[in-house]
Amino acid sequence: MTIVVFGSVVQDLISYTPRFPRPGESVCGTSFLAGPGGKGANQAVAAAKLGANVEIIARVGSDIFGEANIKSLNEANVGTKSVQKVEQCSTATATITVSEEGENSIVVVLGANEKMSAEVAKSCREQIGKATLLMCQNEVPQCGNRTALQMAREQNVTTFYNPAPGNSSLEKSILALVDIVCTNENEAEFLTDIKAETVESAFKAAEKMLEMGPHTAIVTLGPKGVILARKNEKTVHIPVLKVTAVDTTGAGDCFCGSLAYFLTKMKDLPVEEAVKRASIIAAHCVTRKGTQASYRSREELEQLDK
Numbered sequence: 001m002t003i004v005v006f007g008s009v010v011q012d013l014i015s016y017t018p019r020f021p022r023p024g025e026s027v028c029g030t031s032f033l034a035g036p037g038g039k040g041a042n043q044a045v046a047a048a049k050l051g052a053n054v055e056i057i058a059r060v061g062s063d064i065f066g067e068a069n070i071k072s073l074n075e076a077n078v079g080t081k082s083v084q085k086v087e088q089c090s091t092a093t094a095t096i097t098v099s100e101e102g103e104n105s106i107v108v109v110l111g112a113n114e115k116m117s118a119e120v121a122k123s124c125r126e127q128i129g130k131a132t133l134l135m136c137q138n139e140v141p142q143c144g145n146r147t148a149l150q151m152a153r154e155q156n157v158t159t160f161y162n163p164a165p166g167n168s169s170l171e172k173s174i175l176a177l178v179d180i181v182c183t184n185e186n187e188a189e190f191l192t193d194i195k196a197e198t199v200e201s202a203f204k205a206a207e208k209m210l211e212m213g214p215h216t217a218i219v220t221l222g223p224k225g226v227i228l229a230r231k232n233e234k235t236v237h238i239p240v241l242k243v244t245a246v247d248t249t250g251a252g253d254c255f256c257g258s259l260a261y262f263l264t265k266m267k268d269l270p271v272e273e274a275v276k277r278a279s280i281i282a283a284h285c286v287t288r289k290g291t292q293a294s295y296r297s298r299e300e301l302e303q304l305d306k
């Protein structure tokens, strides 16, 4: 019952500033935060915090960030035997500047994530074959994802794909290798050319994704709820818990990781119920600042229920 994530590790470096500097200018920021991130790592941590058995296949640089990110994955109980340090390469970084208005500007350097090649996926064939679920996202090269998904397919492992961050260069044919696709409204639009901003249009986008390969397609719409479409089933809209959002960073990753936990650990749970529970857990995470730090463990969630 293992989830294997083939994905990214990114060091987030966040500076808070009264305003953005102009080119050539320095401004004095108010505070600084560094934290572990990357969609692969975030999803792995979200699932592991709930109690799933999770392993991540990833690459980091031979620098202090690589070491720190491996340590934090281990602290969250994510298996890192397939996280390798790449010599002469930096760990991926996201240098984020957040202004007082809450706007952000981000420079991402993919660094070691770019080494997540088809060869890396092939070298982990046996590990993928032992998984119950393989999870992929978009912060690593598409050829790596495609090969990892193929390895899973060949060995009857369920495949879960979160095509985030969305981009127009995505080869849509990759969906033929996917069982469960989970997108937000933007990613759904990249895949289907349907603007999925409303519940009605997200229904159409989710159903269009089903025609591209997956048996299950999910579109998350932030506070507007989640659309769940399944082959030969009626598409449904699942409303989300009402909360006061303070930081929505990483909410989509929390949703994906939590859903993976329910799908692998509670196999008898109806998929609609699994989606509902994942959306509640993701709603809780937006009430706290930070990314992985905002994900609650099973024990913390049980306390919230009391």
Ligand code: ADP
Pocket: 164, 183, 184, 185, 220, 221, 222, 223, 225, 226, 240, 241, 242, 243, 245, 248, 249, 250, 251, 252, 253, 255, 278, 279, 280, 282, 283, 284, 286
């Ligand atoms: P992404 O972070 O990928 O853009 P969403 O914004 O759709 O994805 O958020 C993913 C999930 O996080 C939602 O399905 C929901 O469960 C939760 N969520 C996000 N924003 C809110 C919010 N403002 N209120 C309640 N839940 C939220």
